[in-house]
Amino acid sequence: MNALLHFLPQVWFVILGLFLFLYIMLDGFDLGVGILSLTSSDEKRRSILMTSLGNVWDANETWLVVMAGALFGAFPLAYGTILSALYIPIFMMIFGLIFRAIAFEFREHSDRKTLWNLSFGVGSFLAALGQGFALGSVIEGISVDALGHFTGGMWDWLDWRSILVTLTLIQGYVLIGSTYLILKTEGELQETHFRTAKIAAVTTLVGAILITIVTPVFYVAARERLFSPPLLYVFSAIPLLGVGLVGLLLRSLGRREERTPFVWTILIFLLTFLGLGLIVFPYIIPTEITIYQAAASPSALVFMIIFVGFLIPIMLFYNIYQYVVFRGKVKVVEHD
């Protein structure tokens, strides 16, 4: 029984990690494309950018809803505490996602596309900003009392370290967005995104290195765990592997390969994500409350595994099917 008390929250930590990773990867390229659209030079290009996401953004965003629901059920305490502590960044993200969603719907029917293109770009940027601050403050830690209830202020999430995380996340989204566009476009537009991908790869790497240095310096609890074996080996392997992957990415970009940059980027995301998971585990509200303290009752966790667990492969299957149906390039057509 004791083993179960330990094991179930760990299983849910992994499942939540999977949902969050799928969200960050999939909606990551949506948001990245949105941010890139802000720098796009003309209306036609922006149209292509939005069209490349038309059929997938909704399903991608839904991973966030799934993740939040699972967090609510599996770690109710964390759901309440983290979300109320991050009230402002969460609503920043939500309003951003609302602006993005309405851009897709209204733009199609509107004669003046500019406004909705702007809503798409600004919405994506705002959502990424909110997510960056939320992620940054969760890594840094949230001040809570012994019961795990939030005791801090409404602006605790804003400091230079969370700004650093936010900037890096935005770079990462731009990177994965660029490599997605390399996959989905051709010609001059594709060439542009070979360049943006290259820049974003470098800036993301710089950000990631800074975060890797800063985190153990300021995050005392993590330092002890990270700098003692066996985690020490893992924690030192991740940056090395990361640098290697960025090297492979840059090489594939240099060779103008179409598919591999997207694959390398996903691997970079996965690696970073594993690193963050190691820093956070076993806490769900760093730096005080562990997954064992915040978990719902074991029966609830089993109840959810029965209903949600068996759906994971099914969800993955029909999401992949959708990508298969719509594989291929977005074509440019002249309307005159």
Place this chain on the structure above:
Amino acid sequence: MLDTVSLSRMQFALTAIFHMLWPVLTTGMAIYLVVVEGLWLKTRNPDYYYHARFWSKLYVLNFGIGVASGLPMEFQFGTNWAPFSEAVGDFFGSILGFEGAMAFMLEAGFLGIMLFGWGRVHPVIHYLATIMVAFGANLSTFWILVANSWLQTPAGGEMVNGKFIVSDYFQAILNPFMVRSVAHMFLATLETSLFVIGGISAWYILKNRNVAFFTRSLQIVLAAAIAVTPLQIFVGHLSAEQVYEYQPTKLAAMEAKWETSPAGQPADWSLLAIPDEKGERNKWELNVPQGLGYILEFKPKLSAPVLGLKEWPRENRPKMVGLIYYSFRIMSGIGFFFAALMGLSAVQWLRGKLVAGAIEQQKLLLLSWIFAAPLGYIAVESGWIVRCVGRQPWAMYNQIRTADAASVIPAETVLGSLLAFAGVYSLLFVMTLYFGSRIIQAGPNLEMALPQLDNAPSVKEEPAELLPDQRPAEANQ
């Protein structure tokens, strides 16, 4: 200055009331789309194909805004109702998780194929996608109503030290309100979309545009309404009976009933009243003698007492009695109006008046259908006001007070997000009306090439050509 609890409540009410407008149409309309697409596959009559294509334009507009406006609903439980989330997360949170994984994902995963897949996948696979979208939408109604019913009639466990410990999850799912509430809401979404589709069809017929085409959709929704409208009145009545049994404070507020009516006596049913909360009485009222006994038990005298609001101390009964009282009457009134309109239309249909050539003469009937188009929304909103304002002062009936359920955050912060929601959601509302009316003005495109049905590949081999400024679905026009 308002306090955090009131502001959080206002924000939840505002986002819920606005959000409701979109899915209430799309969950019902999805079933209609399944029906017309199925009819097309069966009969090969191109009209049904064009119906599927035309109505899905309105569908996707509403669906997208529904997705956008629905996001804050889930997140607010954490941001604004943290103590509540902690107390009920074991069950309530799990159910929201199921909704996301089972229902939303199903809808979102197949929506792309439903909207953009014409010509990409075989029509039968497309039909399957349409069915999945409709199934997902209605599954989502199911889980939401499971969660909400459980807050109305908690079951399957008990509160221990401020946390609800579940002992039987299936008992919690099958809580007393669940079955009837799910049925009531399922019929409500269906009824709302039937009358929206009917109203829009009537508008085209009155305008003399594509009369034969829209007579067909009017007939389809009328055929469905013959079953749905009386059934909804019946299920609504069953739901009210449950309120009488499980939530006496809500029933007393619905009826603006201050004094208890003892058993064995006849009791009046109040048709109209001006409730006075301070004075704990009605300033004026119009009653139907013996009405309450007939409504609740179908006999003149009550066999059990019906409690009045004065039976409970003020802090244990709902406020805004007038709002609850009138919302209930508006909802029921609309239900009966729908049934009457259905009855009249059915008679004219039997007399052969609802066919192209004769239907244009039915001006008054068509006008009534146009008038009925927005009423379903009003009924649904009123019903939810009765359900959730009437539950107060409890977030979870008799277990958790709303006042104890709210996050402790500064009122100014909540005020800020509340104002932002008020602004953005009003914009969403106006823009949906504007773009929706543009879609309706443009009308159906009856020139589109039909998809190939025989010997079509299951998924096209060549890569997708997604055209900017056009949903690929429209590309094969």
